[in-house]
Amino acid sequence: MVVQLLVNGLSIGMIYVLVASGLILLLGVVRIFNFAHGEYYMLGAFITYGMCQLLNVNFFLSIAIAMVAVSVLGIFSYRLIFQHMRGDILLCTGASIGLSMMLQRGALLGFGTQQRGLHPPVSGRLAVGPVGLPSEKVVAIVLCIAIMIGLYVLLMRTKVGKAMRAVKVDNEVASLQGINTNRIYLIVFTMGCALAAMAGGIIAPVFSVTPTMGNVILLKCLMVLMVGGMESMIGGVIGGVVVGLITSFGTFYLGALSEVLLFAIIGVILVFKPGGLFGEAH
């Protein structure tokens, strides 16, 4: 039972990691905060569902299509809206909340309120020793870990990643070094959207797909940022896994009280580390 709870917690925690790492990248490099990030996740789930269930496209191909489609939307929303308000948290908040309201209500009007479920691409249970694990969750965990490793390699080993880190440290000096900062902002924003869409696609077979699923993931991601801090990717990873595990074990042992437990733990962390576990304390 403990192993199953662990797998449950890790699978949902890794989804939080994917979405939250997009938010952390946006905060660090582009210096904006996007409350509409949960809607990209929701749209990713819907597009994956539509491709896979209605058009019978391969599951993994559907996720890729969803990522591309949501990335295009992300490029538009960056160019039209967020480009004008980098570094101004108030305007960002206003505009992204407006965007979130539009996308969410649009999805609600377009797709209706009924819950949709996707048949898992791989079904059955994976026998590990004496316990059987739901294989779609194992697939989700493996996919997410692979993506995070890919993201790490991109950020640490490639030229674009190096440019992103340079822009994060100081965008003016970076542009003096010949880095096209506007292109980097656009790439990072698009990457964040693609990560969110991918998380939505991966979660589509595990949870039901609804137009309001973005709210839930956004709240959890805000908690991830509070636990792990907003400065580093490693904080996002640790925070995501911690929140996922607490949710999973707490729901099993405490029921509805698990939310209270989560808030209590976050409160304790904030008392001792106001910026989160890996955040810089001011």
Added chain:
Amino acid sequence: MALLPTVVKSPYYMHLVIMTCDNIMLGLSFSLLYSTGLLTMAAGAFWGIGAYTSALLVMKAGLSFWIALPLSGMCSVLIALGTGAVITRIPGIAFLIQTMVISLIIPEVVGYSEFLGGWGGLLGIPGPSPIGPLRFVGKAPYYYLVVVLLMLNVLAFAALYSSRVGRAWRSIRVNAQLAETLGINLYRFRLLAFVISSAAAGLAGSFYAHYFQALEPGMFTAFKSINVQIFAILGGLNYYVVGPAVGAAIMTFVPELLRVGKEIEPVITGAVLILLVIFLPGGVLSLPERLGSFSWGLMRRTKSDGAPAKPGLYKGD
């Protein structure tokens, strides 16, 4: 203003006016925090705390509204002190996120708690008990009550803004590091602003509970706090008192008068918010000034440099 109920006969429009006054109090509490450079998403949550405290004190403890009103303000103050002591230490985006989480938690807690009424909410909250000949029947007495509350609120805030405290808040917003070198304790002043603004929100909530006489957790979700933020942005953030008033009036009246469907309303609100933030970040009240500088610029054929430097809100320092 005192004669308004004799002019406006329709209870529907009186309701809108009363709601506008209640919303203005919320907008004021948002802009009080903004005057120190903090952006809050918890105004709606403290409004809900005030409303529930007041309703429960009257319904379960049998207190009079006139005692429950200040007590609900006190309850908001206590909760704001407890949470603010932790979250006001880091300003900027962290504060915004933490207040957002507060405003998402409070309705959940109320919904899951049977004692607080659960998801069904509280119904049949009694109105204020009569004082002397004034009995709370119809809209007019409530209108006078909310106007008195609003006036007290405005006077208190205006006095604060023009006092040492208000100047300290503004100096923190303009340049926190400089303010700190001048001997201003950033943490204490930010906490003070958070507590005072929460108290105002709590009082507004307490009035609403006894005016509307029904409460449910859906009334003070994050959506309420977002609306409060829209009041302040729409009116103009640099006008601490008039800005929220104009914004709240527009946001209360226009959707009602346009009678747009409830389903499509968030789409329109969202679109308006985006357009506003892109094209008119100074709010409606900055419109004459901008038009003036625009035509002046055309006449002089020079580029206007009138835009004031924006304070660094990103990291809060």
